[in-house]
Each structure stands twice: as structure tokens, then as C-alpha cells.
Amino acid sequence: MxxxxxxxxxxxxxxxxxxxxxxxxxxxxxxxxxxxxxxxxxxxxxxxxxxxxxxxxxxxxxxxxxxxxxxxxxxxxxxxxxxxxxxxxxxxxxxxxxxxxxxxxxxxxxxxxxxxxxxxxxxxxxxxxxxxxxxxxxxVDSIPSDMGVYFLQKQAQKQWQAYAKEVKLRLTEVSGGVSGGTVASLDNVMEEAKKDPQVQAVLDNPYSLNPVGQQQGNDQLELTETTYDDDFKAWIAPFVMAAINARVVRRSHALNGFPYGEDFRYDEATFTGEGITGWAKAQLTSVVSNALFDPTSFLKKLINPFLPDPGKGPSEKQRENGYYKMVLRGESADGKVLKVLVHGDRDPGYGSTxxxxxxxxxxxxxxxxxxxxxxxxxxxxxxxxxxxxxxxxxxxxxxxxxx
Structure with missing residues (x-):
């Protein structure tokens, strides 16, 4: 037709x-x-x-x-x-x-x-x-993550004739504000979760977007606090988009028939750097990220006036000057490592999205x-x-x- x-x-x-x-x-x-x-x-x-x-x-x-x-x-x-x-x-x-x-x-x-x-x-x-x-x-949720893993595993096949058994994504650099629509959607998810235990159950399961009967694996829920990452040799903090991105990556893997193995592991976090500065940045990022997921918290009410309303966003200049970088690290079963950079040339929330x-x-x-x-x-x-x-x-x- x-x-x-x-x-x-x-x-x-x-x-x-x-x-x-x-x-x-x-x-x-x-x-x-x-x-x-x-x-x-x-x-x-x-x-x-x-x-x-x-x-x-x-x-x-x-x-x-x-x-x-x-x-x-x-x-x-x-x-x-x-x-x-x-x-x-x-x-x-x-x-x-x-x-x-x-x-x-x-x-x-x-x-x-x-x-x-x-x-x-x-x-x-x-x-x-x-x-x-x-x-x-x-x-930006979730193409860089989903296609980043696709690209990394393609390189792994070329170099190793095998897939990475574990992939970590770290947001290493970002310039550009959060989307007002994203904030509204987050608030809506949390409101629904408070009212409906089934919604909360979906949020509590790292594999909740996988087909029914294929929701088991080794991954834990998303990072919620400052942690030191030995593989990146730096401090890391929660990444506000990790909950959705990681589940999308896992759904891709399940729909493709688990080519990387049923023990494949994946996680995301924000990279904040080394030393005391990296630790301090991680602490601040953790506090703000956790506040975004709790609409009733005092801090969320405090930062609400600084968050954009749905339908509003950065100026053209801010969008054009914005960018983001994410590094994915893949490791094979026998310890070989490769890294991939995903680089977007506009602010993530609007220009690139x-x-x-x-x-x-x-x-x-x-x-x-x-x-x-x-x-x-x-x-x-x-x-x-x-x-x-x-x-x-x-x-x-x-x-x-x-x-």
C-alpha cells in the first residue's frame, strides 16, 4: 500500500x-x-x-x-x-x-x-x-550505550575472534544541561513506582526488559554511591541514565540469543577522576543523582528550580558548544582488554538526541x-x-x- x-x-x-x-x-x-x-x-x-x-x-x-x-x-x-x-x-x-x-x-x-x-x-x-x-x-538514552556495545563486540570479534565477557561504560566528559523531558519522565516513573508494586518490581530487576523466562544473570542494580574502579583506576559515581541504558543493552543481548554468553556482564557509571578531586566530584555526583530519583527528598525540592521544565532547553549556542564522551572497556574471558570511545558533537539532552x-x-x-x-x-x-x-x-x- x-x-x-x-x-x-x-x-x-x-x-x-x-x-x-x-x-x-x-x-x-x-x-x-x-x-x-x-x-x-x-x-x-x-x-x-x-x-x-x-x-x-x-x-x-x-x-x-x-x-x-x-x-x-x-x-x-x-x-x-x-x-x-x-x-x-x-x-x-x-x-x-x-x-x-x-x-x-x-x-x-x-x-x-x-x-x-x-x-x-x-x-x-x-x-x-x-x-x-x-x-x-x-x-542519548540509549543509542550510545546500545550501539557502543555493538561496535565494541564487533572489534572484539575482529581482534580476538571472541566476544568480551564483561563491558563497562563510563561517562568521562559531558557539557550540556539535562533535558526537562527527562526530568519529567523520571518524576513520572518514581510516582508510578510509589503507587504500584509491579512498577517497583520492574525497577528492582536489572533484567526487567529481557523476555520473560530470560531475566537471570550476574548483573546487580545500578551503582548508587561513590566507588573506586580498579579497571579505570579512578573514582566513579552513579550515572543517571544507567538504569535504562543497561536494561536496553541486556535486552539487545537477549533478543540476539545471548551471543556473548549468559554470564555476560554490563554496567555504567560516571567517571570522576583520580585522587581527592575525583573522590569529591564523585560524592557530589552521587548526592545529586540519588536526589533525582527521589521526588520527595529535601534536596530534590532544593534543586527543582534549577532544572528545566518539559519543553524548555538550552540555547542554540549551548547546544552547539555541548558534547559528551563515553569510554567502553571490554574484557575477554582470558583477560584481554579493548576500549572504545563514543563521542557526540552536541549537548546530549537535545542537540545530539x-x-x-x-x-x-x-x-x-x-x-x-x-x-x-x-x-x-x-x-x-x-x-x-x-x-x-x-x-x-x-x-x-x-x-x-x-x-
């Missing part, structure tokens, strides 16, 4: 949605090889976005997330729905359901573990039957991809094709580090 569009961008009037639209226009133009449209419920706001982008020819679709008929009409017109409308646990259920029933691929920026578990339980099987790819976590999401959508619409379907991860849905796009277009580089 012919589709009018390759991609429909749902949520184009929000802060991140505007950045995705800006990127698609700059990178692919309109009415050319990529057919795309912006969608939302407010026509005047969509028109304003077109004016701000300097292009009145971008097609618009009016739909409402609470109106099934209008949302269904939108989904039927496209090969891929790319959505920035969160928290997804509040606004995403119907859209995922319609994409699955219509056989339309889908990508988003969610980091909400409990909602992902729900979409897996409700839609994975039918999405497989309908040959549909539902791909969560297509931003918007480019990664846009390229994920284009990848789903245009590229020859693995014959994998269901509720997937970036790695299992798109594999090598996504890696190439990230490096060529999205300013995310993966490289082998020489010791």
Missing part, C-alpha cells in the same frame, strides 16, 4: 520536536528523496513552526493523542512514526497500539522502564506477526534492515545501518582507543 510519507514527526511543536524538524529540513529538505510531515493537535502552532523553520511547504497533519480516529488517520499515511511526546507512559499507549495494528514502524525517546515493559508485554508478539519495528530509546532520533526514523524508513520485528532496541532493530548513519550524519563517532 502506497504511503504519502516516509516519516511523520509527532510532537513537532515541542522543544525537541522542533529540533528534529529543523534537522530533517536541513539534512533532507522537503519534497525530495525523503517525504516527511509534521503533526500535532494545534494547527496554528504547527504553522508557526513552519514559519520559524522558513519553509511553508512542510506538510502538516492535525491529530489528537486522545482522539483514536484522527491518530489512526495520521498513522495510516506514513511508513514511520517518530514521536517526541512524553512522558510516554502518559501519552504513548494508543500511538504504539495503532502503529502495531497498522504495521507502521515507530521510534521514540522514552527512558521509562515501566512503560517499555508494558509495551513489550502488550505488543511484542503482535508486532512480530505484523512485521513491525517498535523502537524505544532512540536518543534530536539528530539520533531523526536518523533512526530515516533508517527505519529507508534502509535495508535486519528481519527483526517486535518491541526492539536500536541495535536489534537497525544494527549496522544505524551505526553508519550516526557516524555519517548525526555527529556520533565510535572509535577504538589505543592503550
Amino acid at each position: 502506497h504511503k504519502a510519507y516516509d516519516i511523520v514527526l509527532w510532537g513537532a511543536t515541542g522543544f525537541t520536536g522542533q529540533l528534529v524538524a529543523q534537522y530533517l529540513l536541513h539534512q533532507y529538505g522537503t519534497g525530495q528523496a525523503l517525504a516527511w510531515a509534521i503533526a500535532g493537535r494545534n494547527e496554528s502552532k504547527l504553522k508557526k513552526i513552519r514559519t520559524e523553520l522558513g519553509n511553508e511547504n512542510i506538510p502538516m497533519i492535525i491529530a489528537d493523542s486522545h482522539d483514536r480516529a484522527s491518530l489512526e488517520a495520521m498513522v495510516q499515511q506514513t511508513k514511520v512514526v517518530c514521536t517526541t511526546v512524553g512522558p510516554y507512559a502518559k501519552y504513548g499507549d494508543l500511538l504504539v497500539e495503532l502503529c502495531v495494528t497498522q504495521g507502521v514502524h515507530y521510534c521514540d525517546l522514552t527512558g521509562e522502564i515501566q512503560w517499555m515493559r508494558r509495551t513489550i508485554d502488550q505488543h511484542h508478539q503482535q508486532a512480530q506477526v505484523n512485521q513491525t519495528k517498535i523502537v524505544h530509546c532512540c536518543g 534530536s539528530k539520533m532520533l531523526a536518523e533512526s526514523a530515516v533508517c527505519l524508513a529507508k534502509d535495508e534492515l535486519p528481519a527483526s520485528y517486535g518491541v526492539l532496541t536500536p541495535h536489534t532493530a537497525m544494527g549496522e545501518a544505524l551505526l553508519q548513519r550516526l557516524e555519517k550524519n548525526a555527529g556520533v563517532k565510535f572509535s577504538l582507543l589505543e592503550d
Whole structure:
């Protein structure tokens, strides 16, 4: 069946949605090889976005997330729905359901573990039957982690003809503020966990995104305090995105049939450096990270005024000056080590995330991809094709580090 569009961008009037639209226009133009449209419920706001982008020819679709008929009409017109409308646990259920029933691929920026578990339980099987790819976590959580492990294991195969049995990711450098949407989603997850023991159980299980019956392994829950890392010879602290990233990496591994072995181990943390300075930075990072996960804490209330609201974010200059670096260390069963650097050329929360999401959508619409379907991860849905796009277009580089 012919589709009018390759991609429909749902949520184009929000802060991140505007950045995705800006990127698609700059990178692919309109009415050319990529057919795309912006969608939302407010026509005047969509028109304003077109004016701000300097292009009145971008097609618009009016739909409402609470109106099934209008949302269904939108989904039927496209090969891929790319959505920035969160928290997804509040606004995403119907859209995922319609994409699955219509056989339309889908990508988003969610980091909400409990909602992902729900979409897996409700839609994975039918999405497989309908040959549909539902791909969560297509931003800074969790593409650098998921594709970083993919890249590292590819290098391990080349060098060792074996896979790394343990991988550690350390966020080593970052410049750019946290996303207001991320903060809102975190708050929403914690609120749900307080009310629902099943949600808390999902958060308490490091393997909770794995298929049912495949949720055992050697990994512990995420780091919550300052620790010395002997492998990196430095102090480390909690990494606020570790809970979602690590579960996505484990789901990729499980969906691929555990190629690295069922005893494969993976963890993430923030690298803060050596000596007393490294220790002090780790202590501060630990306090702030733990406060973010406790909406009722005194410290969270104290830092709330300094956190961005959903839909608000850094200036263009701050985004362009932002960047991040992550180092992954892989170790083989016989003690061989290799390290990989993942480097993003914009602030992680918005500049880099918007480019990664846009390229994920284009990848789903245009590229020859693995014959994998269901509720997937970036790695299992798109594999090598996504890696190439990230490096060529999205300013995310993966490289082998020489010791």
C-alpha cells in the first residue's frame, strides 16, 4: 500500500520536536528523496513552526493523542512514526497500539522502564506477526550505550575472534544541561513506582526488559554511591541514565540469543577522576543523582528550580558548544582488554538526541534492515545501518582507543 510519507514527526511543536524538524529540513529538505510531515493537535502552532523553520511547504497533519480516529488517520499515511511526546507512559499507549495494528514502524525517546515493559508485554508478539519495528530509546538514552556495545563486540570479534565477557561504560566528559523531558519522565516513573508494586518490581530487576523466562544473570542494580574502579583506576559515581541504558543493552543481548554468553556482564557509571578531586566530584555526583530519583527528598525540592521544565532547553549556542564522551572497556574471558570511545558533537539532552532520533526514523524508513520485528532496541532493530548513519550524519563517532 502506497504511503504519502516516509516519516511523520509527532510532537513537532515541542522543544525537541522542533529540533528534529529543523534537522530533517536541513539534512533532507522537503519534497525530495525523503517525504516527511509534521503533526500535532494545534494547527496554528504547527504553522508557526513552519514559519520559524522558513519553509511553508512542510506538510502538516492535525491529530489528537486522545482522539483514536484522527491518530489512526495520521498513522495510516506514513511508513514511520517518530514521536517526541512524553512522558510516554502518559501519552504513548494508543500511538504504539495503532502503529502495531497498522504495521507502521515507530521510534521514540522514552527512558521509562515501566512503560517499555508494558509495551513489550502488550505488543511484542503482535508486532512480530505484523512485521513491525517498535523502537524505544532512540536518543542519548540509549543509542550510545546500545550501539557502543555493538561496535565494541564487533572489534572484539575482529581482534580476538571472541566476544568480551564483561563491558563497562563510563561517562568521562559531558557539557550540556539535562533535558526537562527527562526530568519529567523520571518524576513520572518514581510516582508510578510509589503507587504500584509491579512498577517497583520492574525497577528492582536489572533484567526487567529481557523476555520473560530470560531475566537471570550476574548483573546487580545500578551503582548508587561513590566507588573506586580498579579497571579505570579512578573514582566513579552513579550515572543517571544507567538504569535504562543497561536494561536496553541486556535486552539487545537477549533478543540476539545471548551471543556473548549468559554470564555476560554490563554496567555504567560516571567517571570522576583520580585522587581527592575525583573522590569529591564523585560524592557530589552521587548526592545529586540519588536526589533525582527521589521526588520527595529535601534536596530534590532544593534543586527543582534549577532544572528545566518539559519543553524548555538550552540555547542554540549551548547546544552547539555541548558534547559528551563515553569510554567502553571490554574484557575477554582470558583477560584481554579493548576500549572504545563514543563521542557526540552536541549537548546530549537535545542537540545530539534530536539528530539520533531523526536518523533512526530515516533508517527505519529507508534502509535495508535486519528481519527483526517486535518491541526492539536500536541495535536489534537497525544494527549496522544505524551505526553508519550516526557516524555519517548525526555527529556520533565510535572509535577504538589505543592503550
